[in-house]
Amino acid sequence: MIVLDLFSGAGGLSEGFLRVGSTFVGHVEVDSYACKTLKTRTAYWNLKKENKLEIYNKYLLGAISTKELWELSNITNSEDVINEAISDKTFPKIIKTINKNLKLKNIKKVDVIIGGPPCQAYSVIGRARMKDAVVNDPRNFLYKYYVKFLEKYKPKMFIFENVMGLKTAGNGEYYRSLKKALDKAGYHIEENIMYANDYGVLQSRKRIIIVGWKKDKRRKNYPFPEFEKIKLDYDITVNDVLKDLPITYPGNKIEGKDLYAKETNKYLKFANIRSDDFNILTQHETRPHNEIDREIYREAITAWNNNKERLNYSELAERRPDLITHKNTKTFTNRFNVIKADEKASHTILAHIAMDGHYYIHPDIKQLRSLSIREAARLQSFPDDFYFEGPRTSIFRQIGNAVPPKMAEQIAKKIKDLI
Template sequence: MVVLDLFSGAGGLSEGFFRANSTFVAHIESDKYACETLKTRTSYWKLKENNNLSIYYDYLLKKITKEQLWELANISDLEEVICKEISEHSFDNLVYKIKNNLKKTQHKKIDVIIGGPPCQAYSIIGRARMKNSIENDHRNYLYKYYVKFLNIFKPKIFVFENVPGIKSAGNGKYFNDLKKSIEDIGYSIQIKELIASDFGVLQNRKRIIIVGFKIKKNKKYSYPIFEKIENKNYFVKDVLSDLPKINPGEKIEGLNKYTKKTNSYLKMANIRDVNFNILTQHETRPHNNRDREIYKEAILAWNTKRERLCYKKLALTRPELISHKNTNSFTNRFNVIKENTNASHTILAHMAMDGHYYIHPDITQLRSLSIREAARLQSFPDDFYFEGPRTSIFRQIGNAVPPKMAEQIAKKIKELVIQDF
């Protein structure tokens, strides 16, 4: 299955397609650090294919640099990760590079195009934050380039993912134009809102997943039936239980740092293999004492009353902790990860700016989630290494499609490609 990955981000969706043994002709992404993450993960898969993962593990243990890793994995031979914004200016050059990669890999055509443009311009939260400036945001129209790639490479199937808000953004104008544009170039478009918790991810994350089929005569098309994985026997605490306690602003990495053996959920979700014992990026952001006291109140409210902390009520009971006069604006700012539930609330890119919405449930730690914990709740495996500063990494994680969800999607798409649907 030959795949082109557009607006790749850190590679959550492509991780699922890697697991389905896909060949990528390119990952196209504009963010520098996300591109470095893609290069590192591409190195992992190439080394795994050649039974040479010891090189990758040397990188995780900081014995070699990322540049040495990329060189040893020979990823420079094919410009598979293209760090470039998709625009009118870059489009023709990107098409040239993709066609050149096809020749180098000796593949005649692309079977599947995956990806989705940045969702900030479509998400309800993004629209609220950006207000009137949202109308002039160029990201509203990036879907047009997705359609142009479809029209040039004409894959059998495509997978377009985005936030549920894409259907209502611009009063439906963008979505309706996307749908019509795709149908006009000869694709049957099928749309559903899926939730990550149906696919073995312990998170209530909703995504619009559009699947399109190149139309053939006398052929009827329906939405693929993706295999679901029930979460009823797993709890959020299963994601966190084997990681060491850590203070705000600290980092714990290296061999033999896990406090327990892996568990059935971590194995099922491909997060931590039985033999994997290298902990990386268990790193937290710093917090001041006032915020940590608020975290304590939030954890107590949930543990004793099953209530979410209300900042306005806190102003009455603990006025010394209040830093914002307008308490109405921060009513739902603080949120604890519910360890005894089957799915956490959604991990968002906003985590890069504020950890208050992702408070670790252990009252002895009083901190927000570490990078590794957030990645795990998104179902990223522990051997997935994110490049860049902490803020960028949280953004990469929050923007991603959960790899376990992507894996279930990719399995079915590969089956359809082989069957030629």
């Protein structure tokens, strides 16, 4: 498949399509750190095709620089990753770059467009945080550019992914306008809700997936694709994603060769997170926490482990006033949440993980910390050889905004069959 990726983020959706052999003619993304991540991952795939992953492994071990990695993988002069905010001003420039990529790769047309505009303006949490400002947020209207790309390249199909709030934002007006614009552009659409834990991801994450087909007078039916769900024939819990990583503490980073605490396991191999022969740990990095927060984490972990109860901040204020640092104890009382290691799926990894770790407390009471970068990435089904570029806050945001690669892979397999 020839694919164009819009609003790419760190490339979770792209990763799924790359696994089925797709060729990309562009990844368009506004965030500069996410673009660096996309370039580094492109380097990985280029080197993998050439059986030169020893170069990539040198990068993971810090033996070569990012610049050297990009040069050795032939992406220094590549324009596949387009770091631009999509707007009326930049649209012609982006089209020119994509057309140049098509020509260089001797490709005549795009088969599939994938991606979804930033979801902050559509998400319920984002609307609550932004309040009245959400009405004038320009991100509400980025779907119009998605349609412009469809009109320009006329792909056979497209995949549009977004949060559940897409349908209710602006009292549903944005969604109604989107459907009208897609119909006018010549596409029949079908939508469905996809749950990540149906597709091999140990996370309770649900998203709206809109699938579009170029209208064909010879065709009568356009059923929503039956993406193959994954039913594991063995018991698995969230702990299986975490237990081979070494114990750590707040504000620490563990990276290097032969640093895993245990051998890989059946699930990690199945999900393409860690293979038998991969032994380089990167980005097992935690944010710092003060002692009050760590004591609250102890309370939260104890409440879950002993009674399967979630810590309530207002109740904590009555019982342990010495731990209360927020004046508001009546709203957002669920601000502390433990990753449920003994369940089959964690709660959703959101971009908010970049703000603080209180909603993503590691279940081990000996560690009293929030998730590391690598642990959050694993719960999103990113492989351990996927390296995120940028500072810790940006990386957490990239992870929280991403489509889980394992789910994306199931989408890509079916779309490839249909194409």
